[in-house]
Amino acid sequence: MKRNVISSLISTDLVGQSVTVCGWVRTFRNDQFLAVNDGSCLQNLQLVLDRDATDESLRKLLTTGAAIRATGQLVESQGGGQATEVKVEEVEVLGAADPDEFPIQMKRHTMEFLREKAHLRFRTSTFSAVFRLRHALQFAIHDFFNSDGFYMLHTPIITGSDAEGAGEMFKVSTSDPDQEFFGKPVNLTVSGQLEAELGAMALGKVYTFGPTFRAENSNTSRHLAEFWMIEPEVAFNDLSDNIDLAEACLKHVLRYVLEHNLPDLEFLANREAEAEKQLPADKRNATGLIERLRSVTEGAFVRLTYTEAIDLLRQSKPFKKKKFKYPVEWGVDLQSEHERWLVEKKFNCPVVLTDYPAGIKAFYMRRNDDGKTVAAMDVLVPGIGELIGGSQREERLEVLKEKCAEFNIPEDHIWWYLDTRKFGTAPHAGFGMGFERLVMFATGMTNIRDVIPFPRAPQSAEF
RNA sequence: UCCCCCAUAGCUCAGCUGGUUAGAGCGACUGACUGUUAAUCAGUAGGUCCCUGGUUCGAGUCCAGGUGGGGGAGCCA
Numbered sequence: 001m002k003r004n005v006i007s008s009l010i011s012t013d014l015v016g017q018s019v020t021v022c023g024w025v026r027t028f029r030n031d032q033f034l035a036v037n038d039g040s041c042l043q044n045l046q047l048v049l050d051r052d053a054t055d056e057s058l059r060k061l062l063t064t065g066a067a068i069r070a071t072g073q074l075v076e077s078q079g080g081g082q083a084t085e086v087k088v089e090e091v092e093v094l095g096a097a098d099p100d101e102f103p104i105q106m107k108r109h110t111m112e113f114l115r116e117k118a119h120l121r122f123r124t125s126t127f128s129a130v131f132r133l134r135h136a137l138q139f140a141i142h143d144f145f146n147s148d149g150f151y152m153l154h155t156p157i158i159t160g161s162d163a164e165g166a167g168e169m170f171k172v173s174t175s176d177p178d179q180e181f182f183g184k185p186v187n188l189t190v191s192g193q194l195e196a197e198l199g200a201m202a203l204g205k206v207y208t209f210g211p212t213f214r215a216e217n218s219n220t221s222r223h224l225a226e227f228w229m230i231e232p233e234v235a236f237n238d239l240s241d242n243i244d245l246a247e248a249c250l251k252h253v254l255r256y257v258l259e260h261n262l263p264d265l266e267f268l269a270n271r272e273a274e275a276e277k278q279l280p281a282d283k284r285n286a287t288g289l290i291e292r293l294r295s296v297t298e299g300a301f302v303r304l305t306y307t308e309a310i311d312l313l314r315q316s317k318p319f320k321k322k323k324f325k326y327p328v329e330w331g332v333d334l335q336s337e338h339e340r341w342l343v344e345k346k347f348n349c350p351v352v353l354t355d356y357p358a359g360i361k362a363f364y365m366r367r368n369d370d371g372k373t374v375a376a377m378d379v380l381v382p383g384i385g386e387l388i389g390g391s392q393r394e395e396r397l398e399v400l401k402e403k404c405a406e407f408n409i410p411e412d413h414i415w416w417y418l419d420t421r422k423f424g425t426a427p428h429a430g431f432g433m434g435f436e437r438l439v440m441f442a443t444g445m446t447n448i449r450d451v452i453p454f455p456r457a458p459q460s461a462e463f
Numbered sequence: 464u465c466c467c468c469c470a471u472a473g474c475u476c477a478g479c480u481g482g483u484u485a486g487a488g489c490g491a492c493u494g495a496c497u498g499u500u501a502a503u504c505a506g507u508a509g510g511u512c513c514c515u516g517g518u519u520c521g522a523g524u525c526c527a528g529g530u531g532g533g534g535g536a537g538c539c540a
Binding site: 081100 | 464474489490491496497500502532535536537538539
């Protein structure tokens with residue numbers, strides 16, 4: 001079906017030409033003005049019908065949600081809200097939408113309501129903007145790594161690896177659970193990292209960008225059972241290189257959307273500002289969405305060690321006034337309240353925490369010379385918390401074997417992983433970035449279920 | 464998994480100390496108007512008060528259990 005996409009018609013470039021538009025009706029005002037959206041951009045195109053020349057039975061079908069095709073001349077708009085409009089010569093309803101039943105009406109809906117209508121919520125401005133941005137962000141990520149000489153590696157989704165310790169796993173079986181198709185128990189992957197390391201030890205710079213599955217019973221606005229993760233892994237990088245990479249990557253992708261998706265971002269910024277009017281002052285963001293993104297692309301990330309963070313927290317006002325619910329002392333993991341204070345109160349910008357106590361981090365992280373800490377890094381951002389977690393990997397075979405023993409990981413389960421330390425081992429580092437958390441940060445959406453088309457969470461797998 | 468809150472019209476909500484025929488705004492529909500921008504104005508329709516059980520002369524309202532949703536915590540990305 002030959003058509004002109006609306007994104008090409010909202011500027012005056014094609015004024016005077018005959019155009020064909022396909023899309024879905026947002027509103028129909030005065031029996032005359034048809035606002036149509038085709039998903040190519042945030043903006044609707046205004047179609048102007050000649051009331052007398054339009055059949056009444058046809059007009060009755062032009063309701064919110066109906067799919068239509070129209071042809072006519074693109075002209076400069078006589079009204080104020082838009083640069084162009086189409087003087088319709090012919091309009092056809094491709095698919096009606098019974099207004100008694102179509103749930104997405106031209107009024108404010110709550111996110112909770114739309115989440116239950118996930119198959120139709122793309123029809124709203126908010127969700128079409130979110131999913132255009134989701135696309136742009138994933139493109140920018142591939143663009144960033146490709147430009148930097150990385151190779152994308154497809155790591156397995158079904159895996160027999162059970163030693164990673166990243167979380168509870170989903171078992172995979174055939175419809176006959178007794179039949180062991182792979183000859184051993186297998187799971188859905190919780191991370192592509194270990195396999196990515198294997199690739200990095202030959203290809204140099206690799207990354208994975210794939211689905212990840214966690215069977216944790218997590219009921220929060222920041223967790224999903226199925227989510228997408230970006231995991232670069234780079235040979236010969238140390239922790240400091242790793243932080244540089246994470247910072248450059250975040251800056252690149254946010255710059256990309258600020259440059260290419262500004263109308264969607266402005267719409268979402270506005271939406272957020274409106275939504276926050278309902279909130280008490282202390283729950284609102286200190287700055288608007290666009291300013292928050294700019295502060296990341298323009299400012300340097302604060303870097304400090306876990307030990308320094310503990311010192312800062314112990315000197316903080318909430319600590320002295322005993323406002324923290326959880327203890328702050330060297331050796332315990334930082335809680336959300338502590339991370340929030342550092343990121344949102346103390347620095348108000350992304351904060352990279354490094355060199356955590358070995359006991360609270362994964363087995364593969366490189367032991368520091370002090371013997372107590374590991375070369376780990378977490379990137380915390382305002383409003384989200386942990387966006388990135390990574391480390392320099394333990395490349396020394398003997399140390400890694402000690403760590404396996406400490407973490408009760410049988411060596412024969414990850415013999416292939418240990419082999420990379422046996423044959424031509426080298427320093428290397430990498431991180432994992434939760435893609436949905438990135439989309440949350442970039443869009444200002446506050447529930448992770450609203451930045452993935454069809455969320456999977458405990459007790460929730462509709463669609 | 465734990466703590467707190469919520470469930471009444473298509474949507475967002477009100478409904479007092481248990482008491483007559485269940486309320487509003489928005490949306491939808493009908494009509495008027497016709498260069499509108501979530502148009503405007505007038506009118507109309509629309510209810511398994513989440514489910515099960517209990518207390519009571521009487522339950523939307525009180526109690527118990529369940530289901531669903533939200534916020535926070537833990538786990539993490």
